[in-house]
Amino acid sequence: MPLTHTKDLFAKALKGKYALGAFNVNNMELLQAIIEACEEEKAPVMLQISKGARQYAHPVYLKKLIEAAVSLSNIPIAVHLDHGDSYELCKECIDEGFTSVMIDASHEPFEKNVEVCKKVVDYAHKHNCVVEGELGMLVGAQHDDGEEGGGYSKGGCYTHPDEAVEFVRLTGVDSLAVAIGNSHGAYKFKGEQHLDLDRLKAIKKALLDAGMGDYPLVLHGASSVPKDLVTEINKYGGKMGEETAGVPEADIEIARRVGCTKVNIDTDLRLAMTAAIRKVFAENPKEFDPRKYLAPARTKVKELVRHKVRDVLCCAGHAFD
Numbered sequence: 001m002p003l004t005h006t007k008d009l010f011a012k013a014l015k016g017k018y019a020l021g022a023f024n025v026n027n028m029e030l031l032q033a034i035i036e037a038c039e040e041e042k043a044p045v046m047l048q049i050s051k052g053a054r055q056y057a058h059p060v061y062l063k064k065l066i067e068a069a070v071s072l073s074n075i076p077i078a079v080h081l082d083h084g085d086s087y088e089l090c091k092e093c094i095d096e097g098f099t100s101v102m103i104d105a106s107h108e109p110f111e112k113n114v115e116v117c118k119k120v121v122d123y124a125h126k127h128n129c130v131v132e133g134e135l136g137m138l139v140g141a142q143h144d145d146g147e148e149g150g151g152y153s154k155g156g157c158y159t160h161p162d163e164a165v166e167f168v169r170l171t172g173v174d175s176l177a178v179a180i181g182n183s184h185g186a187y188k189f190k191g192e193q194h195l196d197l198d199r200l201k202a203i204k205k206a207l208l209d210a211g212m213g214d215y216p217l218v219l220h221g222a223s224s225v226p227k228d229l230v231t232e233i234n235k236y237g238g239k240m241g242e243e244t245a246g247v248p249e250a251d252i253e254i255a256r257r258v259g260c261t262k263v264n265i266d267t268d269l270r271l272a273m274t275a276a277i278r279k280v281f282a283e284n285p286k287e288f289d290p291r292k293y294l295a296p297a298r299t300k301v302k303e304l305v306r307h308k309v310r311d312v313l314c315c316a317g318h319a320f321d
Contacts, residue, residue, distance in 0.1 A: 004076035006100040007130050007174060009044050010216040010261050012321045018314040019256040022046040022218075023305060024082060024266035026053045028065055029294050030273070033301035035069045035077075041316040043309040044075060046100070046262065048082040051089060063096065075319040080132070082264070090120045094129045102132040102177070110135075110163065117171040125172070132218055132262075135159050135167045136179025158199060161206035168212060175262065177218040178203055195251045197258065204259045216261035223267035224249050224312075226304075229275045236278035249312050256313060263313055269301050276300035 006020075013020050023034045025047050038045040047069075049062055070077055081093040081101040090101045101124060105116040117133045124131045136159035159178040168176060180196040180203075200217070207215040225246030233240055252263060276297040280287060287293060310316040 029298040037305035042319040106134040130174040133173035134177035175216040229271040232275040236282035272300040273297040
């Protein structure tokens with residue numbers, strides 16, 4: 001099956017009330033684990049390539065690995081640039097055949113973010129590629145609680161519903177990554193924190209009321225940082241602190257039902273791989289064959305991806321909708 005466009009995948013996900021798993025790929029083992037899990041669960045999937053992954057593995061190697069995955073699989077697969085930080089990088093990926101790119105100028109003032117994003121959209125849409133933008137900053141939960149009466153501060157770091165409408169209208173982006181308390185990495189929160197799901201609902205409603213329909217929203221920094229993986233890493237020599245915390249899977253399930261059509265997962269993949277590798281080294285300190293520690297690492301990641309697509313994102317069984 002050839003690469004699939006995210007527009008097609010988003011439309012089906014919105015109709016079916018499930019979310020697409022967008023999993024970051026850095027090497028062969030991660031790619032194999034993701035594809036095998038999604039193939040067995042009959043789940044459509046988005047493979048995300050970051051700027052860092054391109055620098056680490058080289059774009060040609062990644063492209064050939066994905067070509068191999070596509071040739072061996074029957075499920076819909078989209079390839080997406082994660083956190084493109086410039087027009088030039090986005091253009092390069094579009095020219096390489098990516099079906100989707102993200103331009104992240106969220107650190108810029110609103111007007112500059114619009115300008116950069118619009119430039120990418122204009123080029124991408126001429127070349128049959130879709131674009132994800134981002135509005136707001138991922139800074140962790142409870143950073144911007146809003147104001148009395150259910151209003152929201154435009155001076156805060158979280159995505160403002162009215163600004164989301166204006167941003168989509170001015171740029172023409174096909175999907176929007178929002179900041180609602182999510183953040184990157186394994187130390188997202190302190191204590192029992194949650195996403196601002198009321199704000200998510202307000203953003204979704206504002207877009208609907210503005211005539212933009214069931215608009216696809218994206219949740220970045222959505223790894224859950226499972227405690228069992230952290231415990232296993234520490235058991236076998238790791239030094240991850242007890243303050244590690246991710247987005248509760250219950251919050252992700254609600255976000256999915258509200259209309260987060262794409263959920264990014266990267267940190268959890270790294271944790272699963274690291275836990276398995278540390279276990280092999282701890283139990284077999286003389287081991288030096290990469291196949292002996294990368295194979296169980298691949299299996300561990302596959303189990304994680306299977307759980308995500310089946311039990312959290314609920315996209316399992318929807319590959320052929």
